[in-house]
Amino acid sequence: MIEAKGLTKHYGSKLAVDQLSFSVRPGVVTGFLGPNGSGKSTTMRMIMGLDAPNAGDVTVNGRHYHDLPWPLHEVGALLEAKAIHPGRSARAHLRMLAEANRIPIRRIDEVLGIVGLSAVAGQRAGKFSLGMSQRLGIAATLLGDPEVMLFDEPVNGLDPDGIRWVRNLLKGLAREGRTVFVSSHLMSEMALTADEVVIIGRGRLIAQIPIDELLAQSSQRYVRVRSPEIMRLKAALEHAGAKTVLDEDGSLSVRGADEIAIGELAASIPVVLHELAPQSASLEEAFMELTEDSIEYHGELTTGSVVSREAAR
């Protein structure tokens, strides 16, 4: 269990995290989502007691990180993949961590096996690819068999196989009843991994919500309609207050009216329908919608484009 209350951090005059409150419960994978620079890593460092908040409070299992008697037995964290001395072997890196918290030395080979680095355990970490470094970071996270685990962008640098492996690992850890908190700026990845998401933008909480509800609540829900008399239907729908976009393939995306209302309207005109299909927006779109106002570094945002037809799940 991780609980943050009013967590605030500024660097100089720049506000990195702004009165952030959320809770991460055991047994599920909780995604921590936000655009780059939105304060995810800063928040994770504050949970780990590495950065001190300017205001507010965060506890792990009801205690401040500094008060944990055996930190690695209770909390594991992958903060940056490359946070390993390039001259040290994978085994030595894990060994120095194990010794600091009296973790049995045999556990080192266990976790190296779990992440698939046994064969290169004696090699210097400087020679590792980003993917291998990620795996070593994950091994360090598992080392103390902790109940609470934090992963900052764990799939960075992994190939599709590695990504699937991390996804299953995270889900498995949550299934064992652990608290799993994983940050990402990729909504699509979270859609496949997380049960619940904490969404932040510019250091502020935007929403803490189960993934399903996020999709359901999104105003991007729309209905796809096909009809031989599509323009007549379009006019009628707009007259009734719905918003419509005519796609290139001739189908109509309708917002502001559900499939029942559209069907009844079509029958009353009457207009023949060839398709009447409710769509849920992709998580990516829901995310974009939620964070639109809070993206730190704006690129050219394309607006009014055709809504993607593919739901993320």
Add this chain to the structure above:
Amino acid sequence: MSTSAIPTAVGPAKVLPRGRYRTSDLLRSEWTKIRSLRSTTWTLGVTVLLGIGISALATAETRAHWSSTQVSSFDPTATSLIGLFFGQLTIGVLGVLVMSGEYGSGTIRATFAAASRRPLVLLAKTLVFGVVALVVAEVVAFSSFLLGQALLSAPAFHATLSSPGALRAVAGGGLYLCLIGLFALGLATIIRHTAGSISAFLGILLLGPVVIRALPTSLANETEMFMPDHIGAAVVSLHMGQETLPPWIGLLVLFGYAVVLLVIGGVLLVRRDA
């Protein structure tokens, strides 16, 4: 938010070791850290080779030109310990790397995640590096002395460990080398960056005396004796100069420098974000 049938505990309650992690755990961890890096082997190896090698070279050179040596002021002990002043550069670099290497690589965050009581981490690091540095430094000092004295064949006269002041000069010389290493560790704890710390270390050690000599003479004479290199020279030399600190006082002053730097570093370590 639905909180339906989700298990909330990891099987049977996890058994933690008793009490809390201690300095002894961190000592083990720091010992693993220091011996798992090649840079340690390299810097210590070079310290030994440079220290003993230059001492032997300088002593052999003196012996070869014995006729032109000022016999009355010849100090066989100090001559054979010259190499220590080259070894201090590499041991200082190791002192810097032991700390700055963690910041440079980001390992410091893993270290502090495992042990959030940062002053204890610094204490363990200081003890482990201090002991390693002391052992290596004494090896260099005693080897240099014994090798040097063996090279000083007649007509040159030589000293033995039982000569008055010789043991003090040799053991003190090794201690001096170790304290220089801790001095560098303290600097790196404050500065954190490798390049900056090494620059500061070399600046104080090598440029400090030059700057002081540019001061008005009376002021220069009074401050020069407090410079690390001057303290070191006084420790290995049997002839007490006028404007120098007595050897043990000098070592105590140098120890004081290292402690002050390490304490400032420790305070900053707690205050600053990792």
